[in-house]
Amino acid sequence: MRYAVLAAGKRVRPILCLASCELVGGKENAAMPAACAVEMIHTMSLIKDDLPCMDNDDLRRGKPTTHKVYGEGVAILSGGALLSLAFEHMTTAEISPEKMVWSVRELARSIGTRGLVAGQAKDISSEGLDLNKVGLEHLEFIHVHKTAVLLETAAVLGAIIGGGTNEEIESVRKFARCIGLLFQVVDDILDETKSSEELGKTAGKDQLLGKLTYPKLMGLEKSKEFVKRLTRDARQHLQGFSSEKVAPLVALTNFIANRNN
């Protein structure tokens, strides 16, 4: 569990959670358990994605994948333990029991058949499909569920814990949805244009597995234009907040759009 979680990840989800909490006037400390919980769940999904019966990947976050080091059995058990530790750790947050129950429910929803698992299931059943027969909708279903939902949940949890109004939570949710899609489009572009060394994970993997990607469906240039549009849209959802409070999330958006790994 330590090996997988403490590897050099970008920590986009926890940062998003903490920054959303501060955006609505909350304190970073209050959102820390939720931020860690979301990173544990993200790591669990990476461990599973890399398994031989899934993407069968050897490299993650610049290191050999968990099952390569500890074997499949321990890797699968680590995933389950990280998932339950996420919920246990969430309950240590110093927030009202009402907010805690709300947060637990939001977190649980992002993992199962309406979240991560839906995306992963669709993903493994899509390998080798004829790209002429599946469209953008199919691709977006996978990405929304595999990536965007947990990013959205990270942000929403931050806003709930930070004491945001319903309207503020809704703005944060819309912002995070753009970020979620943005994150995946950039991921797809990087997989096609960067080396494994630069990425810290196996490059060109999507192509090899016959996976659907944005560059494949709309071409590299149009994908890059899409990145620009999503960046603009994301910022617009933050217009209701003061420019000072918005700064960390704008920086995060730019980081995601311009990252090299």
Add this chain to the structure above:
Amino acid sequence: MRYAVLAAGKRVRPILCLASCELVGGKENAAMPAACAVEMIHTMSLIKDDLPCMDNDDLRRGKPTTHKVYGEGVAILSGGALLSLAFEHMTTAEISPEKMVWSVRELARSIGTRGLVAGQAKDISSEGLDLNKVGLEHLEFIHVHKTAVLLETAAVLGAIIGGGTNEEIESVRKFARCIGLLFQVVDDILDETKSSEELGKTAGKDQLLGKLTYPKLMGLEKSKEFVKRLTRDARQHLQGFSSEKVAPLVALTNFIANRNN
């Protein structure tokens, strides 16, 4: 998920949860979401136990195992989705937010490195060990974590939700600990003495895998005596409750001690 959960299980954990709720004066309905959650988590652990990289089993609850029918990828994803659904479903219980947070924490603790996963990890690392070198303590560690902890949690959740006093919850916890051990000793005896057809799962599997069992460590006769002692101990922990309220749990104890599959 449906295939695995709705197969013909004995439902010992949900029954224990509901009966413990009623024991302390609560209503069955209030504990139903927790009872279902515990069964989902139990099923998740069975799906994982049966995987090729774990016990590699073909038969469970009288049917082919989940990965045999749906493939390893879907089986692993189902496990994660059941785990998160358990927490999501828990939050639908009509109890105070305070009790809910307490319940979520108890549930989470029973799954990870101090619960199910600890037992499963020790279990897969114990196969083929020299029986002369490991003792009863080693065996009990596995069983307490793989089986007894979740049975205990089922009962404790019922008692919390039912509004039991701290003293009552403690009695229920002690009772459930006996039941947990009792359940596993009987399981080991059945694995050695019954056929796969009678059990609805592969018999003689423990022997085949070189697994530690009570009959192997203390012999069949002493194991049967141990069953009698645990049955007696379990009943003693219920002495503080009225005989009428205790009836369902006594019946459950007898069912576990005398079951044939």
